[in-house]
Amino acid sequence: MRHILPVTFAVERFITLPSYIDDVPAKLQREAETLYVMTRIYCSAKHSPDSGLCDTCDGLMKYAVGKLARCPLINDKPDCKSCTIHCYRATHREQVCTIMRYAGPRMLVLHPVRALRHLMKTRRSRKGDAERAE
Ligand SMILES: [Zn+2]
Numbered sequence: 238m239r240h241i242l243p244v245t246f247a248v249e250r251f252i253t254l255p256s257y258i259d260d261v262p263a264k265l266q267r268e269a270e271t272l273y274v275m276t277r278i279y280c281s282a283k284h285s286p287d288s289g290l291c292d293t294c295d296g297l298m299k300y301a302v303g304k305l306a307r308c309p310l311i312n313d314k315p316d317c318k319s320c321t322i323h324c325y326r327a328t329h330r331e332q333v334c335t336i337m338r339y340a341g342p343r344m345l346v347l348h349p350v351r352a353l354r355h356l357m358k359t360r361r362s363r364k365g366d367a368e369r370a371e
Contacts, residue, residue: 252273252274252277253289254270254273255273255289255295255298257298257299257302257303258270258273258302260302260303260306261302261305261306262306262311264311264312264314265305265306265308265311265314267354268305268314268317269302269305270351271351271355272298272301272302272305272333273298273302274340274344274348274351275336275337275340275341275344276290276294276297276298276336276340277289277290278339278340278343278344278347279294279335279336279339279340280294282339283339294336297329297332297333297336300325300329301325301329301333304324304325308324309322310322316355316358316359318337318359319359
């Protein structure tokens with residue numbers, strides 16, 4: 238079992254990662270961790286599970302991590318939001334969007350380092366898309 242400290246100047250507790258995150262290739266580990274951290278923010282606010290994630294969010298997380306683990310674009314992966322392969326089922330996609338919308342702004346407060354890193358990566362891949370399109 239691995240633990241991550243989601244923020245560098247930490248007031249935050251360690252988050253215990255579920256073992257299925259280890260199925261994700263090393264290159265995409267950080268993305269899977271961010272997804273998990275964001276889902277935790279959403280779930281603890283909306284569903285108040287005793288620990289970790291509630292069953293629904295855990296199921297969604299397993300699904301999303303499973304998709305990430307089999308991502309065919311691993312070597313040149315855009316962020317999921319601007320990806321052209323729509324690998325999520327529509328309902329799951331909607332649920333993940335809801336979580337991202339809720340947790341995104343809160344990440345800046347709760348996990349600023351992780352959030353900034355994610356934002357920079359997102360901007361980089363958008364820029365890459367624009368350059369490829371030219
Ligand atoms: Zn939940």
